[in-house]
Amino acid sequence: MTTLTDRPNTALLVIDVQNGVVEGAHDREAVIANINTLIGKARAADVPVVWIQHxxxxxxxxxxxxxxxxxxxxxxxxxxxxxxYGDAFEATDLEQVLGERAVGRLVVTGAQTDACIRSTLHGAFTRGYDAILVSDAHTTEDLSAYGAPPPGQVIAHTNLYWSFQSAPGREAGTVETAEVSFPGA
Known part of the structure; x- marks a missing residue:
């Protein structure tokens, strides 16, 4: 469904699951375990796993x-x-890497929900990609001291609004790790 022509393939994005980003993250161990499960599924289906590092x-x-x-x-x-930058497409070669692999659909995981995950989802969607957020494979730290809601609420809100994201010719939404299947798996 992507608006990018001749891009039938899917890629798994693993965004910023770095020591300094997730050391105090909400539900850290479960999220990392889910990302590991997704990486295994992607590799088994010969789906590109693209690592993003901030x-x-x-x-x-x-x-x-x-x-x-x-x-x-x-x-x-x-x-x-x-x-x-927050958006993994900004000033990087991500677009080139995805284009070389004919990728038009992204499955998104990682950290932080309220920063780089949101930015990259929106960046992908506005560039014509289908962008699927794995609802139990992203996390954030507690920024409530700065006025943000507690991290569980940030994650739940992001899952809620992304599940209703829509635009002509593109697919968005959320899916749980257990429900993710890659073509060829």
Whole structure:
């Protein structure tokens, strides 16, 4: 259904599941376990797994905080996209990587729900991609001290509004890990 012509394939995005991003994240262990399950499903179906890794002042490249969590393991030649902005498409080669693989449908996981997950979902959708959020495979930290709702509510709200996202010729929505199936699996 994507509006991108000649892009029938699907990719799994694993966004910013880095030590410094998820160390205090809501339901961290369950979310990482679900992401691992999805990675296994994608690999079994020969679906590209694309890793996104954020850099910032508090996540300097090469630091322990910047590294992906030990529970997840990227394999060669799975693409790794380095980014500086919330939207993984901004100033990166993500679009090129997806285009080379004829990807028009994205299954999105990772952190943080209220920042890079939302930004990338919207960035993908406005660029013509189908964008599916795995409802139990994204997380965020508690930012309620700054006026945000508790993390469980942030996640629930994001799942709610993304399940109703729509636009001509594109598919959006949410799905639980157990319900995700990749073509060829």
């Amino acid at each position: 850099s910032a002042d508090d996540l300097p490249q090469g630091s322990d905080q910047w590294q992906y969590v030990g529970e997840l393991e990227r394999q060669e030649p799975e693409p790794l996209i380095h980014k500086l």
